Amino acid sequence: MKANDVFSYAFGAIRLRKLRAGLTTLGVVIGIAAIVALLAISQGLQVTISSQLQSGFATDTLIVSTGSGQQRFGAGLARETGFTLLLNDTDTISEIEGVETAMPIVQQICYVKSGEIEGVTNVVGIDFQKYANVYSATFVAETGEIPLEPANEDAVIGKRVNEPWQNGTIYVGVEDTLEISWLNASIRPPENKTYQAKVIAVLEEVGFSLVGPSDINIYIPISQFENFLGTNQIDNIIVKLTSDDETTIDNVSEIIEEAFEDQVTVTSATAILNIVSSVFSTVEIFLAGIAAISLLVAGVGIMNIMIVSLMERTREIGILKALGMKSRTVLSIFISEAVIIGLLGATFGIGLGWVLANVAARIFTGGGFATTGGNVGQGGFLINPVITPTVLLGALGFGIVVSVIFAIYPAWRASKLKPVDALRYE
16 A cells, blocks of 8 residues: 555544544643643743843853852851951952953842831942943943942932832832841841932843842942941952953963962853753753653553554454555554654644643743832743744654554554454454
């Protein structure tokens, strides 16, 4: 028989058993839909976060923080070794070849009040001029104006501090006054320190951010923050390089670590992006593996249906073979049925998976909030599911391959039936 005759016969056999074939196909649809939905959401999340990180990161920057390769996250290390980063450490780094500028960053979780709105959020002390130079794409005012030489009482707020709920309700805006407080528990008795700041600008929405401007931060001049905290210790140093090539990054990182006798860790923005991409790749494989289990269950169902179909069509197969049909043709017919089921199931599964991915993305992402006594704002972002050609073709091929693999045994049994035995079968 010709190939088109084989597929025509196989399709006719499926049409005669619509309900059974439909339920078998449904198993493939569910498995493929699960794979496509999970991968579309994870890839959409990766694209969203990576694009926002890339817009917020400057690839020609390094982040210097306390902690060595064995001991990280400055506060614990500072208590153990007594090492802390100081304001004038930026002078040491600025003299290194390949460094354009170095700026200190100091931050503190503070209690913030504006009128009847109150809560806690992160207050960051920065050099406005250097910060605007390094993060020129994201440290941009939506309303108001960011001065390069701000007054001590000036403050710039993130978008979620300004509009926590993302519904047009403004909680804190330009010209509003902020009462910023923090508890100094290092002295006895503990002292509550407070000062008044005036909002001069609201940043454009940044989205997801690990380093650089954030929607939930309040930015004030570092000189004012140093006086407010009563210390010259800083949290980290942002280093802007003359080039973002790998050689410059590696050389400057090594020199900085040697200059501080390996008491600091130097992290590049590109390294963080690579780590994020690697994590998402691992997550995608994990999610695809979980979803594939449901498709394997569907494969068992396909094998079961094929065996039942074989038992029902034993006499039919015997007649066909008695009329001269070859064993390989019988094998091709059963394999063709599996291919048709897998193709239909994968096609409908891809469509259903895309719909489910979009519904899930709209339900579980986006939004910010404000609560009295809680965070002043929290950033949110919207995931747009992404189906790449690789996922599309992979899902289609996987559905067909699984169907064929689980149909091989029933098809082989059918091809081995002897005409005499098949005709006697009741």
